[in-house]
Amino acid sequence: KQFLPVLGKPVLAYTIDAFEKSPLIDEIIVVINENHEKQFQEQILNHIQTKKVLHYVFGGGTRQDSVYAGLELIFNRPDDYVLIHDGVRPLVSEEILMRSVEGVMKYGAVCCAIPSVDTLKISKNNNYIDSTLDRSVVWRAQTPQSFKISIIWEAIQKAKVDGFYATDDSAMVERIGIPVYLVLGSEENYKITTPQDFMRAEENLRWIKS
Numbered sequence: 001k002q003f004l005p006v007l008g009k010p011v012l013a014y015t016i017d018a019f020e021k022s023p024l025i026d027e028i029i030v031v032i033n034e035n036h037e038k039q040f041q042e043q044i045l046n047h048i049q050t051k052k053v054l055h056y057v058f059g060g061g062t063r064q065d066s067v068y069a070g071l072e073l074i075f076n077r078p079d080d081y082v083l084i085h086d087g088v089r090p091l092v093s094e095e096i097l098m099r100s101v102e103g104v105m106k107y108g109a110v111c112c113a114i115p116s117v118d119t120l121k122i123s124k125n126n127n128y129i130d131s132t133l134d135r136s137v138v139w140r141a142q143t144p145q146s147f148k149i150s151i152i153w154e155a156i157q158k159a160k161v162d163g164f165y166a167t168d169d170s171a172m173v174e175r176i177g178i179p180v181y182l183v184l185g186s187e188e189n190y191k192i193t194t195p196q197d198f199m200r201a202e203e204n205l206r207w208i209k210s
Helices: 011-021 034-045 063-071 094-107 149-162 169-175 195-209
Strands: 028-032 053-058 081-084 109-115 139-148 181-184
Touching: 011 028, 011 034, 011 094, 028 034, 028 063, 034 053, 053 063, 063 081, 063 149, 063 169, 081 094, 081 149, 094 109, 094 139, 094 181, 109 169, 139 149, 139 169, 149 169
Parallel strands: 028 053, 109 181
Antiparallel strands: 081 139, 109 139
């Protein structure tokens, strides 16, 4: 999905641009599938102007494995901060990056999220409702999720030793008992997954360019 074009430009290129343009970001590490290296070089590196993409590394079989591969380059900088972001969330705004950076510098662990406007149900058996969550306390997690490097490295190392796999990075940090602060994301900071998402992104980006 990250290499599919939106208005003639790969999704991943828009995402990299958002971080490239932000004065809050010093360096970008891109994690890719090793089978996509040529595609990444030809479609991304050869067609964008970047001073911040200093490294790209090959990911693993899961999202968590891929995050680990990226963190291996920076774990020896424990007092620095890292923002971990999905390559297919190209509409991340400077405001979200600012809230994330300010939050992580203050709290050490931050998750970008938005309050749920939908009532959420839990179903464990044959699509019958087991329980209903109180939506006033439910947030929908997005990225970036931001951490002091020493914190996320400890969390991911512990998860690896224990064979624990999470669907996002903040869950690993929660697991080692470190509070994760919520910062406000945006409905526009969605993850491109379906054909409808591509159509929506095309409209959003066309409006931004106009």
